[in-house]
Amino acid sequence: MTTLPPLLEVHGLKKYFASGSSTVKAVDDVSFSLAEGQTLGLVGESGCGKSTTGRSVLRLIEPSEGSVRFMGQELTLLPEGQLRAMRRHMQMVFQDPYASLNPRMTIGEVLEEPLIVHKLHDRATRKRGVAEALDMVGLNPAYAARHPHEFSGGQRQRVGIARAIITRPKLVVADEAVSALDVSIQAQILNLLRELQQELGLTYLFVSHDLAVIRHVSDTIGVMYLGRMVESGRCEEVYTQPRHPYTQALLSAIPREHPRQHRERIILQGSIPNPAAPPSGCHFHPRCPSCMEICKTEAPAAVKVSATHTVACHLSRPELKLHPT
Numbered sequence: 001m002t003t004l005p006p007l008l009e010v011h012g013l014k015k016y017f018a019s020g021s022s023t024v025k026a027v028d029d030v031s032f033s034l035a036e037g038q039t040l041g042l043v044g045e046s047g048c049g050k051s052t053t054g055r056s057v058l059r060l061i062e063p064s065e066g067s068v069r070f071m072g073q074e075l076t077l078l079p080e081g082q083l084r085a086m087r088r089h090m091q092m093v094f095q096d097p098y099a100s101l102n103p104r105m106t107i108g109e110v111l112e113e114p115l116i117v118h119k120l121h122d123r124a125t126r127k128r129g130v131a132e133a134l135d136m137v138g139l140n141p142a143y144a145a146r147h148p149h150e151f152s153g154g155q156r157q158r159v160g161i162a163r164a165i166i167t168r169p170k171l172v173v174a175d176e177a178v179s180a181l182d183v184s185i186q187a188q189i190l191n192l193l194r195e196l197q198q199e200l201g202l203t204y205l206f207v208s209h210d211l212a213v214i215r216h217v218s219d220t221i222g223v224m225y226l227g228r229m230v231e232s233g234r235c236e237e238v239y240t241q242p243r244h245p246y247t248q249a250l251l252s253a254i255p256r257e258h259p260r261q262h263r264e265r266i267i268l269q270g271s272i273p274n275p276a277a278p279p280s281g282c283h284f285h286p287r288c289p290s291c292m293e294i295c296k297t298e299a300p301a302a303v304k305v306s307a308t309h310t311v312a313c314h315l316s317r318p319e320l321k322l323h324p325t
Helices: 050-057 080-089 107-117 123-136 141-145 153-165 183-200 211-217 235-240 245-252
Strands: 008-019 022-034 039-043 065-070 090-093 171-175 203-208 220-225 228-234 303-306 309-311
Touching: 008 050, 022 050, 022 220, 022 228, 039 050, 039 211, 050 065, 050 171, 050 203, 080 090, 090 153, 107 123, 107 141, 107 153, 123 141, 123 153, 153 183, 183 203, 183 211, 203 211, 211 235, 220 235, 220 245, 228 235, 228 245
Parallel strands: 039 203, 039 220, 090 171, 171 203
Antiparallel strands: 008 022, 008 065, 220 228, 228 309, 303 309
16 A cells, blocks of 8 residues: 655744844744644644744745645745745635734625635636635625624634635645634634535644644644744644653643543743743753753754654653753
8 A cells, every 4th residue: 555645744944033133943943744634733832933833834934944845846946926826725724813804805805815816717606616615614605795893703713714715725724723712612613624624625734822722623743842843743642642841741731621630730940931042952951840961952853752753852762861950
């Protein structure tokens, strides 16, 4: 049996920003792959680089270095015209459903715009496509004549999802797509995204700081800290057998499902360091309860702890017979 190549392959992705006399390494040598029809969840604290990673993959932000292969093509080398054509197959759902919609346009015009940009269909067919997209996200097609301010936050995010799927893309990057919504509405939107994935064969790169949300939607997850991927693997394996101390701390903070369920909370000391002046060695070592001397000077390489589970931590290197300091 032959194995199909991944839909998306990211290798050595870097995005640096100049900040006065220093450089902020927002994304620092991140690599991952994503199979068609699957969901990769990127998780981490605010400022870890997960949103920048998603935007760099789509070249909404130009990467500083690295390779992004999508549908067999190297996106970082595509000229503007070819990249625009490729964007039909990769779309984005933004965090703020109101700021991402033009308030001067009707919902019908918002949804029709991608079809016009990519020169898809005639006018009559586009109008039918708008009605179909609204119906698919649970909105009345008659709402096409309304403006964004006439909708609730949850409804506006449904419009944002409809805009993302109307060109029938292969890949959708969802950047904190439910974080601005009430909890009850979050569940509805997450269920909608799963239904659309099954119906349309969508592939998701799902960015969130909420580990409970990530677990609900993801097949694989990647945990980021200060621009680096510190742990990645199959969702259940990472959740049940976390190997990196940062992942363990994040998971310990998830609210218990039952009041009698016991879980030891790991309280990290300090705060995320300044990304313009990150610590030497492992970026996490100033906050790590298991820090060793090598952690302070040498950045850990990614180590496979199973066929589907990778960790960038010196503690996962059995040849190091060292002890926490």
